[in-house]
Amino acid sequence: MSEAARCGARRDGDEVPTPGGAVVRQQTTRGQETEAREGIHIGLLHWAFPPCVGGVETHLWSYARALTARGHRVTVFTGTTGARSPGDGIRIRQHHLLDLARPHRQSGATVHEMRDWFRTELTVPGDRIRLVHGHNLHQFSAVPARALRLLKDELGLALPHTYHNLRRHPEDERMARECAVWDTHHAVSDFLAGECADVLAQPVSRTYLGVDTSAFMDIPELEETGSRPIVLLPARLVPKKGAELAIRMVHDIIVRGRSLSRHGSAVRPRLVLTNPSTTVDFRHEAEGFRARLRRLIRECGLEEGPGRDVEFREAGVDDMRKLYEEAAVVVYPSRFAEPMGLAPLEAMCAARPVVVMAVGGLGESGSTLVTPSAGESEEALAARFADEVWRLLADPSLARRAGAAGRAHVRAHFDLGHVYVDPMLDEYERLLAMRA
Secondary structure, eight states: OOHHHHTTOSOTTOOEEOTTSOEEOOBOTTSOBOOOSBOOEEEEEOSOOTTSBSHHHHHHHHHHHHHHHTTOEEEEEEOOTTOOOSSTTEEEEEOGGGOTTSOOOOSHHHHHHHHHHHHHHHTOTTOOOOEEEEESTTSSOSHHHHHHHHHHHHHTOBOEEEESOOOOSHHHHHHHHHTOOOSEEEESSHHHHHHHHHHHSSOOEEOOOOBOGGGTTTSOOOOOOOSSOEEEEOSOSSGGGOHHHHHHHHHHHHHHHHHHHTTTOOOOOEEEEEOOSSBOOTTSOSTTHHHHHHHHHHHTTOOBSTTSSEEEEOOOTTTHHHHHHHOSEEEEOOSSOOOOOHHHHHHHHTTOOEEEEOOTTGGGGOOEEEOOOTTOOHHHHHHHHHHHHHHHHHOHHHHHHHHHHHHHHHHHHOBHIIIIIHHHHHHHHHHHHHHO
């Protein structure tokens, strides 16, 4: 909102002009939102977009919808072939140099090709885009960042950027510094902000992404878990997301349940592993991983398939709500320094108890934490994870209370509109004013 509106210089219901004369919705003193005639046109830039599924893609899907709900227009620039629009007012533009399925050609010619494409897309008569918000453009290729740098002064562009992860590897750090051409830098957790500031040697703001709480708040709180409760791991099927540990964990719980079955207290949970048909495989980690998991399932004496001990489930952007609704407990046993993790926040908003590994930024979510110890075996760590999940499965009232507390926590601290959309729109207005 403009400074004049904050200071009360406008009356309730007045339209607030943005730089260039556009008009956005204004919040009245009575807490009622006025209708917008016209909003600013915002460009969102990322390598992938749904139906390709991942944390960044899910965030941008919800964020684009939230922006249009506030009266703005959105163009998503991506490399995903067949990317689909989340709704009215959101258009998709695809370019092969953003497509991660193709080789990353980095040369003066490709930079100029992308510059010319951006120039055409950003200068449509009567519908110019003066702000492009980049997401994770410090990865894979410097071409998009270099192309936008060439256009920044020519077109008067404002260029904010959000870092969703950063691999502490010399080549990745070099790429991050080369791509650091943005007006402002945001990271999705305190942990990641520190990592980025260390690499970029400049300030990086911690800006939590938040989740669309409206999508999950009406999911009923957990009732009885039943004899075959579902434990859900909502992550890409790559080694570092902890699927192997989750299988060992469920095996441990099933063994405990067998020992109690003689006393009529059997608990035999089912593990659901999400298996998106389309996702970004950053370093070809998914190749052969599912076969590896199936070998581990057999070694543990578990059964695999729908309704069995371990199930691989399709998980597109529209499937997550049903998965959370079916789950009794959600786990996120990442084996690397996870930057933050949107799925645990979504699950908490769905009133499901969540147990995560205390690595990276995962501890900032407010979930139940399991802290790995130096030199600890995977079996021992899986058993400690099983301890936390067992407590929740064995006591549905405890699980219900944990889920309700998680929902209240996310609503208070991680609502997409409050923690991300509103601050970003304030920043957009400030940056556009500076470039006017």
